[in-house]
Amino acid sequence: GENVEQHPSTLSVQEGDSAVIKCTYSDSASNYFPWYKQELGKRPQLIIDIRSNVGEKKDQRIAVTLNKTAKHFSLHITETQPEDSAVYFCAALGGGADGLTFGKGTHLIIQP
Amino acid sequence: DAEITQSPRHKITETGRQVTLACHQTWNHNNMFWYRQDLGHGLRLIHYSYGVHDTNKGEVSDGYSVSRSNTEDLPLTLESAASSQTSVYFCASSEPGLAGYTDTQYFGPGTRLTVL
Numbered sequence: 001g002e003n004v005e006q007h008p009s010t011l012s013v014q015e016g017d018s019a020v021i022k023c024t025y026s027d028s029a030s031n032y033f034p035w036y037k038q039e040l041g042k043r044p045q046l047i048i049d050i051r052s053n054v055g056e057k058k059d060q061r062i063a064v065t066l067n068k069t070a071k072h073f074s075l076h077i078t079e080t081q082p083e084d085s086a087v088y089f090c091a092a093l094g095g096g097a098d099g100l101t102f103g104k105g106t107h108l109i110i111q112p
Numbered sequence: 113d114a115e116i117t118q119s120p121r122h123k124i125t126e127t128g129r130q131v132t133l134a135c136h137q138t139w140n141h142n143n144m145f146w147y148r149q150d151l152g153h154g155l156r157l158i159h160y161s162y163g164v165h166d167t168n169k170g171e172v173s174d175g176y177s178v179s180r181s182n183t184e185d186l187p188l189t190l191e192s193a194a195s196s197q198t199s200v201y202f203c204a205s206s207e208p209g210l211a212g213y214t215d216t217q218y219f220g221p222g223t224r225l226t227v228l
Contacts, residue, residue, distance in 0.1 A: 001171070006154075034216065043202060043219040044155070089154060099145055099170055100217060104154040 002027040002094030006103025014111050019080055021106045023090035024072040032093035033073050034100070035064060039086045047088075048075070077108075085110045115139075118203050118220040126228055131190040133223050135203030143206045144186040145217065146170075146178065148199040155202065161186055193227045200224050 003026040013019045025033075034049035050057045050064045050073065057064050061080075066073040077084055087107050091100040116137040125131050135144065146158040157170030159178040167178050175197060177189045190197055201224075204217040 032215065036219075043221050046216055046218070049216060091155075099157045099160045100155075101157070101171075102147075102155040104152065 002030060002092055002101040004090060004092050004101050004103045006090050006106060008106060009104065010107045010109070012109040012111055013080055015080055015082060017080055019077045019084070019108055021075045021088055021090070021108070022072060023074070023092075023103050024070075025092040025101075026071070027092070027094040028068075028071065030071075030092040030094050033064070033066060034091050035075050036089045036091065036102075037086045038089065038105075044089060080108075080110050082110050082112065084108060116203060116205055116218055116220040118201075118223050120223060121221065122224045124226045124228065125193050127193060127195060129193050131193050131225065133188045133190075133201055133203075133225070135186050135188065135220055136184055137203075137205040137218075137220075138184065139205060139207075139218070140183055141205035141207050142183065143217075144180070145204040145206075146176070146186065146188045147202045147204065148172065148197075149202060149222075150199050158188065158201075159186075190225075193225075195227050198225060198227045 006023045031052040036044035037047045038044045048062050048064050050066050061078045063076040087105045089105045090103045119134045142163045145160040147155040149155050156172045158176050161167050161180040200222050202222045203220040206217045
């Protein structure tokens with residue numbers, strides 16, 4: 001099955017700086033890669049996703065890049081704000097279509 | 113507004129008891145999923161369904177079962193609760209996407225289960 005590795009587990013950045021979270025996946029047939037944000041005690045919320053036929057996607061301060069050859073994808077957050085503090089999860093939909101496989105999460109801390 | 117709900121939101125039970133967690137969505141989505149979330153493990157897939165009467169095992173299905181008798185509901189049953197099943201449980205739903213199997217998943221608010 002699919003295996004997703006996510007790094008770092010904790011990331012602390014100064015407000016206004018950029019944050020980058022990286023994930024690798026194992027199944028070369030994986031074709032859908034969403035990113036979720038989860039605030040303490042809340043449900044995961046989709047913030048951006050990308051499909052395997054696209055290399056990059058942007059939505060305001062958030063962007064995701066995908067390198068199919070290297071089997072890794074990254075989340076980029078620019079001009080970070082206090083409300084960006086949360087746990088972020090990457091996920092991949094494997095070729096076997098057994099539901100999403102999630103990374104273990106990154107706790108993003110925005111320092112004032 | 114369409115939504116996905118879970119009940120109960122909090123549950124405390126004893127080892128060996130049968131427990132059922134409810135998940136209900138009003139989007140008329142064909143695909144529904146159950147995950148558990150534990151510190152250090154992220155979200156792990158328990159069971160999923162791609163339509164009425166369809167159920168499939170996920171990564172951590174031992175000790176859990178599901179049934180799908182209609183489009184809106186996918187209840188999760190712990191046959192004999194164990195302390196290792198203390199966790200936060202999330203239900204999710206989606207429509208089939210370009211891949212033909214799943215696409216954007218929307219999560220319910222979660223159920224915090226404690227097994228004593």
